Amino acid sequence: MMEQVILVDEQDNQIGTEEKLEAHKNPKLHRAVSVVIINDKNEMLIHKRASTKYHCPGLWTNACCTHPKPNEDTKDSAVRRLKEEMGIDFSELNEAFTFTYKKDFDNGLTEWEFDHTFVGKVNNPEITPNPEEVDDYKWINMDELKQDISNNPDIYTYWFKVIVGKL
Template identity: 60%
Template sequence: MKKTGTSNVVLVDEEDNELGTMEKLQAHQEGRLHRAFSVVIFNDQNEMLIHRRAKDKYHCEGLWTNACCSHPRFNESSKEAALRRLQEEMGFTTPIHYFDSFIYKTTFDNGLTEHELDHVFVGRYSNVPKPNPEEVEDFKYINIDLLKKDIQNHPENYTVWFKKIIKDYLNELIKL
């Protein structure tokens, strides 16, 4: 296992202890548990910023998800990575706060398995993002009730981790 490289993920155990690194695609092919993060952003009207993943992503392409999600690099904290990727993906920075983490595992139609220990961060931002078109196909701020209704009616349009965040954590996140 390599210890460096931006295309690597940090392998962890269920307590988030580092076990080494692995090339990102290989980790998804083997379904290895690795560290990830998700950033949830609300505006001043308590609408949530969501984005549609670019069509050329290696999984979950074209699906709606939270403002930003990715993997920290080796020797990079999840918060540092979240702030870096928020700028790289959505074109802005804003203060974020750690909320919680969870583990999920799902296998996609393309044979890849997402097995992540996902650290959730929350922040506030009310301006218009300037997303990177290589990462983001579309974005919008959406009313929470409309979002929950759309997820209920069209769950296939949303990423697995985002649906878990909405189902398990939304009521606490919106209060922060």
């Protein structure tokens, strides 16, 4: 079966499911999860999306993102995806905020998400990134990150810029 996303209304009430790519071709609001990892030095873990990703390849973004599976809790999906994408086995994530955004991409797809953003504070995690998802990663000081986003906005994902603005 093709990967499904959870369709939601403006209040994040589930109203159905749809095949993932279809929900991006004919935009429908769907549930998403973003994970932010920060250490005691006020540095954030960011990664460069793999060049093979179907949208936003090669752009820098937060530790990981995903779409919860049908009947999967948002925190469970955050923990699962952090392990799958970055190889980090860490469950002490707290939901910090939610936001909705809609963004059209050059390839004709649209991301329209009700995003649950989780934050975790961890020092020196073992990181083993999935090469199908991640081309590179680094820790960056929050002040430097905000300045770089201001100077070079085109190298960061749209949703990541929203997240950093809310932290």
